[in-house]
Amino acid sequence: MMDAFAADFRPGCDINLGVGYVNERTIPAGLFIDELQQVVADPMRHKTPFNYGGPRGSARLVESIRDFIIRTGRGGLTRDHLCDRDIIIGASGVTSLLEAMAQVLKPGIVVTSDPMYYIYCNLLERMGFEVIAIPEDECGLRTDLLRERLEQLGGRRSNISFFYIVSVNNPTSTILSNTRRQEIVAAAAALSYEQRRKIPVLFDTAYDDIVHDPARAKPLSALLFDEPGIVCEVGSLSKILSPALRIGYLIASPGPLLNALIQKTADTGFSAPLFCQEIASRLLDAHIEKQLARVNRGYREKAHAVRGWIERELGPWLENCTGGSAAFYFYLTLKDIATDESSLFFKYLTRTTGNPDIDGQDSNKNARVLYIPGCHCVHPHGELRAHGLRQLRISYGFEEPERIEQAVRIMREAACFCEKAVPAPG
Numbered sequence: 001m002m003d004a005f006a007a008d009f010r011p012g013c014d015i016n017l018g019v020g021y022v023n024e025r026t027i028p029a030g031l032f033i034d035e036l037q038q039v040v041a042d043p044m045r046h047k048t049p050f051n052y053g054g055p056r057g058s059a060r061l062v063e064s065i066r067d068f069i070i071r072t073g074r075g076g077l078t079r080d081h082l083c084d085r086d087i088i089i090g091a092s093g094v095t096s097l098l099e100a101m102a103q104v105l106k107p108g109i110v111v112t113s114d115p116m117y118y119i120y121c122n123l124l125e126r127m128g129f130e131v132i133a134i135p136e137d138e139c140g141l142r143t144d145l146l147r148e149r150l151e152q153l154g155g156r157r158s159n160i161s162f163f164y165i166v167s168v169n170n171p172t173s174t175i176l177s178n179t180r181r182q183e184i185v186a187a188a189a190a191l192s193y194e195q196r197r198k199i200p201v202l203f204d205t206a207y208d209d210i211v212h213d214p215a216r217a218k219p220l221s222a223l224l225f226d227e228p229g230i231v232c233e234v235g236s237l238s239k240i241l242s243p244a245l246r247i248g249y250l251i252a253s254p255g256p257l258l259n260a261l262i263q264k265t266a267d268t269g270f271s272a273p274l275f276c277q278e279i280a281s282r283l284l285d286a287h288i289e290k291q292l293a294r295v296n297r298g299y300r301e302k303a304h305a306v307r308g309w310i311e312r313e314l315g316p317w318l319e320n321c322t323g324g325s326a327a328f329y330f331y332l333t334l335k336d337i338a339t340d341e342s343s344l345f346f347k348y349l350t351r352t353t354g355n356p357d358i359d360g361q362d363s364n365k366n367a368r369v370l371y372i373p374g375c376h377c378v379h380p381h382g383e384l385r386a387h388g389l390r391q392l393r394i395s396y397g398f399e400e401p402e403r404i405e406q407a408v409r410i411m412r413e414a415a416c417f418c419e420k421a422v423p424a425p426g
């Protein structure tokens with residue numbers, strides 16, 4: 001769907017609220033150029049930045065990530081928490097570490113939240129895993145339902161491969177509460193004990209650095225609750241520096257799983273390009289605090305404005321709306337309007353109704369608006385399936401505010417169009 005749209009996307013005309021791209025203005029391009037020059041100018045500190053790297057990542061970047069976490073108190077972690085844990089760098093962002101996990105673990109059941117990070121869950125299912133998605137509420141994955149579901153699985157609990165938990169969820173932007181983080185680790189620990197094997201809990205913290213609502217406490221790392229050594233945490237520099245760096249890292253206890261992930265990174269072609277890792281190291285050492293403040297301020301302002309437009313334009317049709325405190329997604333549930341690709345709402349926004357008054361002429365289509373239909377975000381066999389048909393994710397990351405406002409106005413037109421098209425009862 002995204003590919004088809006991207007192929008004939010008209011910048012300045014079409015509006016893409018579908019992509020999870022960051023805002024271009026948050027990317028410190030000038031600093032990249034300066035720091036690359038410093039990398040080249042200092043061969044003692046940055047050895048062979050244009051040669052092959054290694055499968056664990058640049059030692060300098062690993063140290064910078066460790067310092068960054070300790071200095072900023074990311075996740076409440078201290079030097080003591082990290083002293084017996086290793087940090088490795090993926091081949092291409094967190095995405096490659098997630099894929100590596102799926103490659104090295106035996107296919108089985110993966111437990112996650114519903115709505116789910118559909119890109120990874122889709123990959124998992126293509127690789128032969130069975131995804132079990134547990135509905136979330138405003139505090140994230142519901143641990144009461146998790147316990148119930150694990151109980152219901154009975155003997156099939158032996159098929160559980162790992163837990164995949166997105167701590168600030170994509171698509172809903174729901175911040176998993178610290179209590180729930182602890183309860184999930186406790187449930188996985190009990191299961192590991194029962195099954196007499198370590199069942200990994202993979203926490204994806206891609207958005208934990210952009211909890212931009214000052215009223216929300218900074219989330220704690222699940223590593224704090226990890227007595228049995230089953231938690232692996234992945235973090236990304238994509239959302240706070242630049243996705244193009246392709247820097248994702250994983251923190252875990254040393255052991256066979258970590259070794260297998262390192263081997264997989266070697267098989268893929270080593271960790272991210274070394275000069276990117278060296279630039280990232282310098283940025284973390286010298287600029288990250290300011291950068292974090294800038295990024296968070298930007299998304300905070302946008303979140304506030306976009307929520308206002310959603311309420312103003314879509315209020316009459318809005319059943320629920322999550323997001324606005326972290327990441328850059330709002331996840332909407334509409335009252336009676338279908339949102340999937342065959343729906344009138346989607347057709348209106350993609351200008352495929354067949355009515356030239358709405359769509360524009362072939363060579364001169366009216367502005368199109370892209371979003372992610374909820375049916376892709378909820379598990380196709382889960383409890384939220386029917387809900388998903390009335391849901392959508394919109395991203396306020398990439399597009400500029402005035403374009404988002406225009407898009408939400410067009411969404412209102414689409415909702416009115418759907419309402420008129422509903423045949424009168426009887």
Ligand SMILES: Cc1ncc(COP(=O)(O)O)c(C=O)c1O
Pocket residue numbers: 020092093094095096117166170204206235236237238243246247248
């Ligand atoms: C939940 C989640 N995990 C991982 C990623 C990918 O991160 P990276 O750019 O480090 O590969 C994304 C990107 O949008 C994401 O939403």
